[in-house]
Amino acid sequence: HGLLAYDPGFRSTASTKSAITFVDGDKGMLLYRGYPIEELAERSDFVEVAYLLMNGELPTPAQRAEFDLLIGQHNLLHEQVLSFYRGFRRDAHPMAVMVGVVGALSAFYHDVMDIRNPEDRSRAAVRLIAKMPMLAAASYTYSMGRPVRYPNNRLDYASNFQQMMFGIPSEEYVPDPVVARALDIIFILHADHEQNASTSTVRLAASSGANPFACIAAGIASLWGPAHGGANEAVLKMLTDIGSVDNIPKAIARAKDKNDPFRLMGFGHRIYKNFDPRSRVIQGQARKVLAHLGKKDPLLEIAVRLEEIALQDEYFIERKLYPNVDFYSGILLRAMGFPMNMFTAVFALARTAGWVSHWLELQQESHGIDRPRQLYVGPTLRHYPAERAPR
Numbered sequence: 001h002g003l004l005a006y007d008p009g010f011r012s013t014a015s016t017k018s019a020i021t022f023v024d025g026d027k028g029m030l031l032y033r034g035y036p037i038e039e040l041a042e043r044s045d046f047v048e049v050a051y052l053l054m055n056g057e058l059p060t061p062a063q064r065a066e067f068d069l070l071i072g073q074h075n076l077l078h079e080q081v082l083s084f085y086r087g088f089r090r091d092a093h094p095m096a097v098m099v100g101v102v103g104a105l106s107a108f109y110h111d112v113m114d115i116r117n118p119e120d121r122s123r124a125a126v127r128l129i130a131k132m133p134m135l136a137a138a139s140y141t142y143s144m145g146r147p148v149r150y151p152n153n154r155l156d157y158a159s160n161f162q163q164m165m166f167g168i169p170s171e172e173y174v175p176d177p178v179v180a181r182a183l184d185i186i187f188i189l190h191a192d193h194e195q196n197a198s199t200s201t202v203r204l205a206a207s208s209g210a211n212p213f214a215c216i217a218a219g220i221a222s223l224w225g226p227a228h229g230g231a232n233e234a235v236l237k238m239l240t241d242i243g244s245v246d247n248i249p250k251a252i253a254r255a256k257d258k259n260d261p262f263r264l265m266g267f268g269h270r271i272y273k274n275f276d277p278r279s280r281v282i283q284g285q286a287r288k289v290l291a292h293l294g295k296k297d298p299l300l301e302i303a304v305r306l307e308e309i310a311l312q313d314e315y316f317i318e319r320k321l322y323p324n325v326d327f328y329s330g331i332l333l334r335a336m337g338f339p340m341n342m343f344t345a346v347f348a349l350a351r352t353a354g355w356v357s358h359w360l361e362l363q364q365e366s367h368g369i370d371r372p373r374q375l376y377v378g379p380t381l382r383h384y385p386a387e388r389a390p391r
């Protein structure tokens with residue numbers, strides 16, 4: 001096969017150069033534009049992080065004010081876009097709706113945009129970040145048979161999303177600052193993670209010069225799977241199935257059994273082989289929010305015990321399997337009132353900041369269309385059977 005290297009799934013091939021996010025899986029280190037995720041989670045907010053990812057530097061106060069203004073100007077959905085929702089079954093999965101509706105946005109912002117123009121590119125990126133809360137919230141309210149709620153520019157990004165998700169029509173929504181802050185931290189932690197499957201999908205789609213809204217729809221499709229962003233939903237399903245601390249050993253035994261497809265969802269990571277720095281922050285937030293709301297979640301107890309037992313088990317130690325970001329995020333989102341099928345949509349909302357940053361970065365490169373190669377293992381040349389009657 002000549003000079004072709006065989007690297008299934010690009011596990012050891014750098015598909016691009018990137019200056020956005022750095023991950024050191026052995027040290028459990030995650031940096032956005034050089035800044036540690038723990039510091040950003042503690043001191044920054046999601047809108048600032050989105051600006052940082054997109055532009056490479058933290059905004060000055062004036063830049064921040066302008067960015068907020070832009071988000072406020074672009075956070076509405078076109079009324080025609082809202083009519084798309086009515087085409088879906090009410091019980092459609094929100095991720096299915098999001099793939100469709102974000103893809104459909106490309107029809108609204110195509111001829112008006114020249115992706116060779118940096119200003120148009122930047123506007124497309126801002127539009128995506130700005131519209132994602134209403135897009136995600138509408139997929140939920142539609143499923144509940146409730147009217148769509150519009151953004152309120154007096155609220156911050158996370159509170160605004162909550163208001164559109166949970167606000168009761170005709171009543172003013174009063175955000176809970178502890179819950180809003182925890183949600184903002186979830187957004188920060190999920191905002192980017194270098195060349196993961198969905199980001200690589202966005203880049204691959206974008207390498208042909210495709211419309212950015214269509215590229216992000218491709219990223220949402222990739223994120224949906226349970227091995228990627230769908231894991232947060234899968235974790236809660238798993239914890240619910242386990243049901244009680246007594247059943248944990250059975251679940252661990254199943255996870256270790258190679259004849260059983262069952263895996264501990266929220267455990268293991270392709271890159272982190274020591275710990276996932278995001279899971280520590282999320283666990284702390286889950287405890288904080290539950291305490292603040294005065295809620296007790298039996299699933300948290302099962303999760304904590306499951307982690308303890310797994311981390312002492314030879315199987316998990318040998319394979320360096322630790323809780324990842326999704327292990328506790330579902331418990332936190334549930335405490336905030338999010339239904340299970342919205343968890344991955346929340347992830348998609350946050351990851352949009354990363355996707356558009358990679359899309360912007362890619363536009364400045366000139367390596368042309370991506371084109372992975374393959375090792376062909378099918379039949380060699382053969383001829384159409386002479387005895388078959390021609391059609």
Ligand code: CMC
Binds near residue numbers: 226264268270271
């Ligand atoms: N439970 C039980 N065994 C596991 C698990 C698990 N969660 N994860 C990996 N293993 C085993 C696997 O069977 C294999 O064992 P062996 O060497 O005996 O065949 C070994 O560990 C290495 O696994 P791998 O599948 O080669 O590892 P990977 O780096 O390809 O997979 C992963 C990473 C995240 C897909 C995988 O750990 C997994 O499926 N985890 C559960 C799903 C999950 O939580 N995904 C979210 C990832 S983080 C957020 C995101 O990316 O969106």
